[in-house]
Amino acid sequence: MTRESRRAQAVKASPTMAITARAAALRREGKDIASLSAGEPDFSVFPHVEQAVVEALRRGATKYTASAGGPELREAISDWMQGDFGVRWPAAQIQATAGAKQALYNACQAILDEGDEGVIFNPYWVSYPEMVRLASGKPVVIDLRAEDRWEPREEDLQRAFNERTRILMFGSPVNPTGAVWSEQCLRTIARVLEKWPRVIILSDGIYSRLVFGGVKAPDIVQVAPQLVDRTVVINGCSKAYAMTGLRLGWACGPKDIIAAMNKVQDASTSNPSSLSQHAAIAALRGPQQPLEDMRVEFERRRGIVVELLRGIRGVKCHVPDGAFYVFPDVSALLQKRYKGEPVQTSVRLAEILLEEFGAAVVPGSAFGREGFLRLSFATSEAQIRKALERFARFAGALE
């Protein structure tokens, strides 16, 4: 007999974590593993951010703060968000959280009732469907296509909504495809939503600063300001400021929704770490050049990854405009055999690649999409070259 709640049973263990854990275990055994599976920048925290944490610790900033984050942090978030998205959310409409993940989680808990539907897109970031399920909701999935540059079609959007839909959750730049959704795409979403005034949008901009080739990642509230009353815009320091472990994100949104999210946070975790709050103030208010240097380096590595992948027979690779992932089509490789065994699935491909060739990637099925892989270029050029040389050897060994 299980001792797990039905809610917990409905949640799948994170498949990206599983690959990372297996790669780490192989490394502990002394194997040389080149990993392109990481979902975090390989950069250290910026020097002025590090200094702010040390100073905050020395000053004794180690007590509880307001559950939604201290006023100084929420002012810094308010200014930063206005600078990036042109909308001013007052501090009372901002909740600071332990990472963007907690902001999305709080929003799902605050909005969804049992049986309510949450619309998401496939391929999805692994946590979106699980967060809907944890709030006793039902994920409803819209399939995207590579030939549409991974943007949704209007007719598919129209079919997804009904009177039970309470949220639409998405982020651009997209994890795992690296797509940046155009203004036109966001306008289409806004047009479809006109018919569904009860739907709240959870707009996840965690990669908004990591865009390439002069592309900008607009938020839906910029192209459809009429939606600001029913949009929760989520962002954070994890990706842009290389602060994944410090766990500092936030949500900006309508008063009533943020108030409901504050109740969820009050009753569960209280404030995000006081030291991380000081790190975030320094990151948001301090010099932005280290972020730009990191972005430029990611852009350079993007070029290397795409070029190397395109050199492998059976791999089709688009150029991602944002985040730090490529999502190549490897369906031709799945038709082949390795040592007589049909490869068939992206999970098996990733296993063979890891166990036999020492390269870690994430199977597309983790994101709901068979036939693809997610490769991260948030790792050194040397690791990228080593991993892709191994991938090429693997592809060459298939019959």
Ligand SMILES: Cc1ncc(COP(=O)(O)O)c(C=O)c1O
């Ligand atoms: C699309 C997306 N949203 C949110 C997050 C979570 O960010 P955080 O580390 O701030 O919780 C991630 C992290 O991988 C992500 O890919």
